[in-house]
Amino acid sequence: MENIVQKAKEEIKDVVLKALNEAKKEGLLNFESIQDVEVEEPKEKQHGDLATNFAMVMAREAKMAPRKIAEIIASKMNTSGTFIEKVEVAGPGFINFFLNQNFLIETLKLIHKRGKDYGRVNLGKGKKVQVEFVSANPTGPMHMGNARGGAIGDVLASILDYAGYNVSREFYINDAGNQIEKFGYSLEARYLQLLGIDAEVPEGGYHGEDIIDRAKEFLEIHGDKYKDVPSEERRKALIEYGLKKNIEKMKEDLALYGIEYDVWFSEQSLYDSGEVYKVIEELTEKGYTYEKDGALWFKMTLFGAEKDDVLVRSNGVPTYLASDIAYHKNKFVTRGFDWVINVWGADHHGHVAPMKGAMKALGIDPSRLDVVLMQLVKLIEGGQVVRMSKRTGKMITLRDLIEEVGKDAARFFFNMRSPDSPIEFDLDLAKQQTNENPVFYVQYAHARICSIIRQLEEMGVKIENIEDVDLGLLKEEEEVDLIKKLAYFPEEITIAAKTLAPHRITRYVIDVASLFHSFYNSHRVKGAEENLMKARFALILAVKTVLKNALDILKVTAPERM
């Protein structure tokens, strides 16, 4: 068993269905077909630990008032040998279930037994899933949007890993196409300027300081060797150097941010291998393309898009759409991913329908592709919105962010909100955030537990075998609430994985910390009667395990002291 809440829910379904059939046999209820039994967690404590709306759902079928049905089912229930302590019929026809002490005991035993694996579930059954995120243009440093995408994508990947998927993290390097050309012209202009030659960064080029830095480095290595060669040769050398250097820096910065990719995938490689041309051919053979104005168009409207789009420009150069289709075919067909998740900025949402359409055209089920769209980050400084642009060079980089607010706070902050929610990132607040940031609240709980554990160990208190501890002594309200929250961790992972909602984990871990602090302020571990002390020791060890595991998912450090 890995998910005790799931087990309790299944017991309830089982008990309800048996009671239902029993009632039918006795002629108390009459129905032809039955609905699914859904078990949910009531918001109100007084409504029990778990509840089902089954009687209400069955009302129409059984032609009876829901409350009456609930009462009949409740009266026919046999709950022996289950986690169910008490059953109540309430409200319009809810059946509420209260769980017994054994549920709490088994929860703590489970956590002790599974340790660092507590929380892992086998939802994914080893299915291959790829999470592609950040994929920033390698033409300059990464910005706040990339920082958010990195935090979301990386945590999403961890969640899916915990949920039993075989996860691969991927960074797609846009090292081909128009932006790279502009990158080359921009570098060239800076290089020539450094050599005293009059040159302008072109319209739409990159004006940032980083471009000048690259040009200077290039000059140091090669001197004026590229001064008098043809522009094309000069740009090729500059691009080669600039890309290599930028990608190295991105790897470094992302590593500082706690992100390690399994695969760095080059767009250019899709051209080199011919995959771009092959996929264009495939679409053409299937009759999904046509020529107009000298360009080759993809009939996306056949697959749900609003309008057709260009695959190959009239100058013969394929568009980003063509290479992206080839890229996704590579993911699904060549590399055999069962499921692909892309984390994109909301400004790319128009690209979702075309990609799904293209997958359909290639015979790939588009439901295997999920795109998590995150709203962009709005940067506030001095109460003013800071306009950021790579082209003007005005920006706060990922590196700046890590240096100013720290990896832990940044990752936690970006995962506190739903990807759908736009973030206003107040720089002034972030810089002085040390005191109000919830990440410290959670870390504090962990450090506090570690401190108690150290003291208990010094006193020689030890838990040799969890079976020898009388966990039934944990009956205080704060203890019970805390244990129940711990029991939900695997369920939380499951829901976060199903709904691709990384922010659930930060909220969960805050809840755990909060319940722990409440417990701490009401009851003592050290100094309690010996058996109770041991039971509470076991409890805080379990809390520590859950905090640590959840923080590991977020890749936020769980300090022993702070």
Added chain:
RNA sequence: GCGCCUGUAGCUCAGUGGAUAGAGCGUUCGGCUCCGGACCGAAAGGUCGCAGGUUCGACUCCUGUCAGGCGCACCA
């Protein structure tokens, strides 16, 4: 004009079709001679943008509408 996202407490945000809509910050009041006060408890604070609809039940789903953000290139 069309499409996507967002409108929930003073602020920042949660809320798998369920019962009395939650948390943090801020405000007010209170709590360690104590296992770590970076903590805890209590109070105040809401027409869930607006209007219809679906149903036993809607913050949640549908339609319309208003407001903000973002898209709608032979850029990515």
